[in-house]
Amino acid sequence: MRAVARRVLSVGAVLGVVAAGVVVATPAWAANGTVSGCVVDKNNAPIAGLTIGVYQAIETLPPDPVHPNDLYQRIGINAVGSETMAGVANPTTGANGCFSAALPNGQYDFAYLDFVTRSTPRYGLSWYAGAAGGLASQGTATPTVLPRIDATAVTVSQNVAIQLGTAKLQDAVSLSGVLTGRLAGFPRDRGGVVLYTDVHKVVMNTGYYAFPDTGSNGQYTIGGVPGVDANGNPIQYRVRFVDRRHGWPTDFLYGPNGGVQTELSNDDGPFLGFDNHGTDYPFDDTWVAGVTPVTLPTGPLNFSLPGVPTQITAFTSSSTSPAAGGSVTLSATVVRTDQDWNNLSQSPPGRVGFYDGTTLLGTSALATGRATYTASLPSGAHSLSARYLGEVNATTLAYTRDEYAPSTNSNAVTVTWGGGSGTSASTTTLASNPTSLARGGSFTLTATVGKAAGTPTGTVTFSATAPGSTSSFSLGSAALNTSGVATLTVNSGTSPAGSYTVAASYGGDATTTGSTATPITVTLTNGTTTTAATTTTLAASATSVTSGTAVTFTATVASSGGTPTGTVTFRDGSTTIGAGTLSGGTATFTTSALAVGSHSITAAYGGTTGYAASTSAARTVTVTSGGGTTSASTTTLTATPASLPRGGSFTLTATVSRAAGGTATGTVTFTAVAPGGYTFTLGTAALNASGVATLTINSGTSPAGTYTQRAAYGGNSTTSASTSGGTVTVTLT
16 A cells, blocks of 8 residues: 555764754764754744754655556655655754754755654644745754655755754644544544645655554554644645555545545555546546545544455365265355455455354354364255354454454355265266467366166356466356256356366255366467367258257267367247257257247357357247147346356346246256356256246456346247347446
8 A cells, every 4th residue: 555654763873963953963974065944933033952853855766666657755654754854954943043063965855743752732734835945044944845846956065054944833633533434433543644735745644753554552652743734725725544554455545425435456556535637637637525624723634444345265065965964074265355365374264154044153263274163954955055243252242353254145055955865976077168269269168967767857056276376266167957967157267377276066966966077277378379260051850840849950060170179059030949069060959848939040169278269040830730739938047146246146137927827847058148248157057846947256357347138938839939128237346
């Protein structure tokens, strides 16, 4: 963050030698020139014992290497920072209010500091702002300014005596108050306070000299600033509050309704408390609405800082199908938004609550970012999740500190107790096509689940661990098809290059235990991928059938570059009716759900690393009634939530109704159109007894933006197919 850091100036260096009522600094070198001046109060009386700060001209500092295009080194954020001192003994004024300093050649900023050796400053801080070569006489009134950036750099040269004239200082005022937490009102220690007179123009802050950051009681005091300017007009200050441990999550400018947050990260440019009108030059800024000016002196200025946001990055269960009466171990990983997510030693302390639906099962204390809880629940399916509660009492759950905000609930994991003696063990294998690809490309994960007898049902969850990380993130989930196979196509987007460890976990069903595949590696490279052209042809087992008769479509994808792999999507017009995975260059799809009428069927190969997409010519299939009655259908779609952060999950719900009454059966295919305009399949789900199909999607590392969602019902022997209308969107932030 850009708030000032704690600096300490040794006050032992301010002592000098008194001669003829003037305190003269004693240099440790051969001086090249002298600078002298006098200081009076508002009534023109001499000020004795005032420290004169001698600083290297701040304009000579190198640019900030983290922000090379910003002028933060020049705008005076470190208003009186010791790192820019000139390395000389600072002079003090004598009984006549005057001083003199012998200095080597160079440029210097001069400050009038009454707070260096005094716990209660008499006069407010000012900086010399006269001519760079000094004034004509010692008695000439000296222009002074409050922010250092407006100070004049005085040039000292060989054997030249420079007079800074007489500076008039105003009485000092102070600002004090208490910083607390916004959640429960606990004092916030290590709180920093900064005073501005204008955008980016710092006058004073805690952390220097006699004005420390807030302590355990949350109290702060800043003194040594004037309440009025040289003409006696009140000065308006803006006040900035920040928890120095955390920076941007707790960095605010004073104002109503919680103030105005400043920057979001070190790379976002000028503070959000300021409006820069689209320019990089910081002096073209103005205060944004809601930043409230303060005139000193005033009563205590108290402020509450929000808790640092937190997040559950991983939630797992040791089993998703324990036996009746058995137990599972739930594990949650917690981070704060401003930490390195690969370093869990930075995670907050506190407790995690574990939930069955909305019912709190119990809590557990965090240890190095992780908390575990053992659960044993009645037979049946339970939707389990976790939530970071903050630093709370283990019994009452009341806050003991409020530095960290509670998180939202994690993604839910369904655990089904009570498989009984008929429960069969399962095995899960995982494959990726391809296993190495250029960044931005897509790869398809295929999980195959087997058991001793029969075909498993349920869902497979896919996850990945980034290079150098110990924490995994979800890629998404997919339902098993009738062959016990689940597939998920992942777009790598802007993920960094490197080798990712990919895992697949099958959650089990009422008669099948869960299982986890041996992890595999998928490598993203910085290179480019050569794409070979493909051709797709489509064949149908029949081109004229009666309603309810199965038709098998076979797509063949060929390329001069080899045998393509990946997925083929089958469409009836523009409606997706199914998909198949290529094996040996062919993919099949069988359906008996085509409605009565003429259907123009195409097969679209989506492409993969090394092979371009292609679409077949249309094949016409005619379906006759065969004496039966076919009802039209209507499909409606909703998405919950409609807006969520990247990495979160949302649920699509498709409801299919029949014009002739009754309940539709069959399958709904869900697709999405990305912000870039391309369409991809999210998955399929069967209609339940109410004609409703749901699919929960984890957004993983998908880019931020608005995605258009669609649902296509494939129909059955008595119900025609239909596609959701209107515009249903999900926005990732």
